[in-house]
Amino acid sequence: MEALGPLSDNGLVRLLDADGTRVADPDWEPYAEHLTPEALRLAWRLMTLTRAFDAEATSLQRQGELGLWVSCLGQEAAQIGSGTAIREPDYVFPSYREHGVALTRSVDLPQMLTLFRGLEHGSWDPAQHSFHLYTLVIGAHTLHATGYAIAMDRDGLVASGNPDKDGAVVCYFGDGATSQGDVNESFVFAAVNNAPIVFFIQNNQFAISEPTTRQSRVTLAQRADGFGIPRVRVDGNDVIAVHAVTQWALRHARAGQGPVLIEAFTYRMAAHTTSDDATRYRTRADEEKWRQRDPIARLETYLDAIGELTQEYRDSVAAEAKALGKRTRETVKSWERPPMLEMFDHIYAEPHAQVEAERAWFDRYQQSFIDEGSHA
């Protein structure tokens, strides 16, 4: 590990040690004060459910029920810690791995799999969840997020005088994405517009096979300096610290003080996707080292130590996780492909001559097979 680069421990905010011991940090404590044992149990539960869902989706892909799965294994603390700091009227722009954040936004997780089964490109109503569709083109959504934030500000949702009514945007992306022009342009636009946006980077140390050192010589948080954007680097496997820094960043943005950048340093414990083979570019030893820093185990150790995780609670969460897995399986297997003609829907808001002509042709074409069949 280099002393200061993007894979270093340089400047990480931490409130829960790797071994599950609570760390005192007067700077950040105020933003974690409200985390009662009950709130922490909720975080543990959401992380556990995310992981159970993720495992089920991985297994469904292996069985051929999904075309692809993008696992968030190992990033649960980064996602649940930040997701639980978000509330109405905040708005979230995820990339494509934020299943844990989706859960905090009440997206029905099994429903999300229509995307990965090849049934539709967008699986939920973004407005209903204040959670935009996944964006697969790396970094493109960071500009949408910035524009959305600028518009929220114009609409009086920021620094309104009533902090409970103020909102901001949270935009998630990866370490690799920080190299894209769009992402750097979004920093520029956010900065000059003083946009209410929190850029949340999950530095999971890899962009597919490339370690973050191929993207940057400095920590990703340091990128913000040149844009004049305040930043913080946090231990992404420490759910308490992630929650605290996100809480701080959101208060800052909602209060009209402009953009903030968070770099959550974590680890992608699974391969990039189910199509990837991580053994080609990283060692088992590295993977094992990070397994020892499992974010869920860390919180569990802490809750155990303070006597706040009863067997009864564990059992109930285990049962809930199992039921989620079962429902995921059953839901996915119950899906039928919609009628082919539906692929012509929603291309435009109003009829378009080319589309209508092709739809009509395709309808006749399909019909010709049915007619042929009925003659036989």
Added chain:
Amino acid sequence: MTDTNHGAPEAPVRESAVKTMTMAGAINAGLRAAMERDPKVLLLGEDIGQLGGVFRVTDGLHKDFGGDRVIDTPLAESGIVGTSIGMAMRGYRPVVEIQFDGFIFPAFNQITTQLAKMHYRSHGRIQLPVVIRVPFAGDIGAIEHHSESIEALFAHTAGLRICSPATPQDAFDMIQQSIFAPDPVLFLEPKARYWDKGDVDTDAVRTRLDDAAATADIGRARVARPGTDVTLVAYGPTVRTALQVADVAAGEGTSVEVIDLRSISPLDIPTVVRSAKRTGRVVVVHEAPTAHGVGAEIAARVGEEAFFHLKAPVMRVGGFHMPYPPSKFEHEFLPNLDRVLDAVDRLMAH
């Protein structure tokens, strides 16, 4: 494979030079040969090093040529193409891999306003022999942005050459010829055909790598199967479909000629027109949406040059005017066997 029209001097094919390869393997071998031939050939892209690319097309090259020649770049397509232009100005021959068709667009500006125009703007003083390799087109059951047919968007830009191999032999030859040709080349690899196998003569191309020969060869179509009743014009992924159609049609008494365009810019119109004049019936088959597409250009050119020989209007079978649909719909979106046969039948009714 012996059916490429290289027009190369008849050289006796040495037995040892013919190997069975997949298309991905043939491109890999072609890249290796080009790198061995010229130290100025560099590979650049995302995950092309240790991983060998997401399709493993560069497998083993990082190990054998090192990170200075097989370069894992930052995740930024505009950066990859833009810096390749700068390196090409100093005599390097950058071969860029764009990971998937749908991710070329951050580089659209660099490709269309810079790469394609530099030669013209500099009165020919600056040559940019940059090759942009793109796994393109669909039929692999992928999620969004991984199945796009992007050729028409680039074919409209003068200054770029665009080609697409349909066989391992062409893949092996054409990647090298694209690298050594002096103009920028968009090299479209039909990803659904990466694992198709064929025999590859690894010797023949060696005498065809100078500027003129390489350029001529990557601009030439080939008759993939001769026939007399209908001409199917295809390229990249649809060549295999067209050949299957020809097989089925033969069983029904229709003789189909299949033309593998190989080049999209320039189009080898004389080869298409020659065939059109003989058969009088032409269908163009591509995965890209037909509206405003390559097939429209071919139909117009055939109309202009073979009008009085045509027995029926030129038809197109391709994608619809829509975003590439979710993968469960792609079989019907694509010009599949049934849809092409349907077009052949309708032409034969004339």
